[in-house]
Amino acid sequence: MSISNFIDENLKKELPFVVFRKGEHSKGIGYFQKEPENEGSFELDAPRFVFAPFNNEHESLSILLQNAKKEVFDTETNLEISKKQIVEETIVSEREYHVNLVRKGIDSIKGSDLRKVVLARKEQKEVGDLDPFITFQKMCARYPNAFVYLWYHPNSNIWMGATPERLIALKNNKFDVMALAATQEYTNTLEVSWGTKEREEHQFVVDYISDKINDFNIEVSKTYTVKAGSLLHLRADIEGEISKDSEGLEALINRLHPTPATCGLPKELAKDFILNNENFNREFYTGFLGELRPGTSDLYVNLRCMKVEGTKVSIFVGGGVTKDSDSEKEWLETVAKAKVMRNVL
Numbered sequence: 001m002s003i004s005n006f007i008d009e010n011l012k013k014e015l016p017f018v019v020f021r022k023g024e025h026s027k028g029i030g031y032f033q034k035e036p037e038n039e040g041s042f043e044l045d046a047p048r049f050v051f052a053p054f055n056n057e058h059e060s061l062s063i064l065l066q067n068a069k070k071e072v073f074d075t076e077t078n079l080e081i082s083k084k085q086i087v088e089e090t091i092v093s094e095r096e097y098h099v100n101l102v103r104k105g106i107d108s109i110k111g112s113d114l115r116k117v118v119l120a121r122k123e124q125k126e127v128g129d130l131d132p133f134i135t136f137q138k139m140c141a142r143y144p145n146a147f148v149y150l151w152y153h154p155n156s157n158i159w160m161g162a163t164p165e166r167l168i169a170l171k172n173n174k175f176d177v178m179a180l181a182a183t184q185e186y187t188n189t190l191e192v193s194w195g196t197k198e199r200e201e202h203q204f205v206v207d208y209i210s211d212k213i214n215d216f217n218i219e220v221s222k223t224y225t226v227k228a229g230s231l232l233h234l235r236a237d238i239e240g241e242i243s244k245d246s247e248g249l250e251a252l253i254n255r256l257h258p259t260p261a262t263c264g265l266p267k268e269l270a271k272d273f274i275l276n277n278e279n280f281n282r283e284f285y286t287g288f289l290g291e292l293r294p295g296t297s298d299l300y301v302n303l304r305c306m307k308v309e310g311t312k313v314s315i316f317v318g319g320g321v322t323k324d325s326d327s328e329k330e331w332l333e334t335v336a337k338a339k340v341m342r343n344v345l
């Protein structure tokens with residue numbers, strides 16, 4: 001059976017599956033659950049592929065690897081990618097809502113202890129009959145460095161994305177956390193300068209992560225510029241080691257998630273602002289996903305993603321707001337980020 005057949009079969013039977021391809025890899029991996037999960041029948045630390053929401057008070061979904069069929073396949077890299085330019089179809093009311101939301105965020109930062117808040121929006125689009133696997137293949141071809149995935153669970157519907165951000169990788173007790181933030185459009189060079197607002201919004205992420213895990217003997221890299229599709233971001237890597245008697249990976253994730261790359265600073269103030277002011281539910285956008293195994297795990301932040309429901313997709317995009325933000329620029333940044341998914345539809 002081909003991967004497409006496995007996908008069709010699991011969708012028909014409403015059984016969870018995930019198909020993913022890591023950055024710089026040509027092989028994709030699929031885990032297809034064979035039968036409905038028997039609640040409570042598994043060990044808490046059983047190896048799984050986890051799909052966690054933004055709001056850590058909400059339930060995470062998982063596919064238990066031991067109950068799933070594993071398929072390794074070649075991803076299509078020679079796929080004809082349409083170079084057509086996306087026609088801007090700015091919906092005036094969406095622009096207005098987002099610009100006002102950002103202004104409210106800036107006012108709140110100026111008048112309280114809030115220092116950064118990541119504000120997002122949801123863009124809906126009619127797409128007709130979308131073939132999830134072809135869309136996945138298009139994402140693999142267009143975004144070779146991204147973690148590309150296609151996920152389905154009856155409790156979440158179909159999600160897919162091409163994220164540039166790893167939350168944490170763990171191997172032999174050594175871990176690697178990515179601090180990614182700040183955005184500008186790529187114009188054929190990595191030699192760009194970054195403004196004060198961008199450097200500060202990224203530094204907030206580095207400082208927060210370093211502070212949360214400073215008991216793990218960490219090393220923080222220099223900040224450098226990375227390309228993600230047609231965008232550039234600032235990145236730093238924080239490496240450390242989990243000692244034998246320290247808490248496990250899940251506790252470490254709880255300290256980190258959500259970082260100021262997706263929520264803000266201080267975390268609880270920013271989260272309250274988001275939950276009270278964004279006009280949609282983030283669900284799994286800015287949550288995290290990936291393989292969780294004792295000893296070796298690889299988790300990514302769910303960015304540049306969309307949810308598919310029948311003939312409609314919802315694309316989720318946001319950006320970090322600080323005291324120096326310009327509301328119009330923040331809007332345009334979300335338009336640029338939305339193209340990452342719109343380019344493959």
Ligand SMILES: C=C(O[C@H]1C=CC=C(C(=O)O)[C@@H]1O)C(=O)O
Pocket residue numbers: 118120165180181182183233260261262303304316317318319320337
């Ligand atoms: C929240 C998003 O991106 C984050 C990651 C990189 C750059 C970001 C920024 O420039 O605001 C965000 O922190 C998103 O893509 O929806």
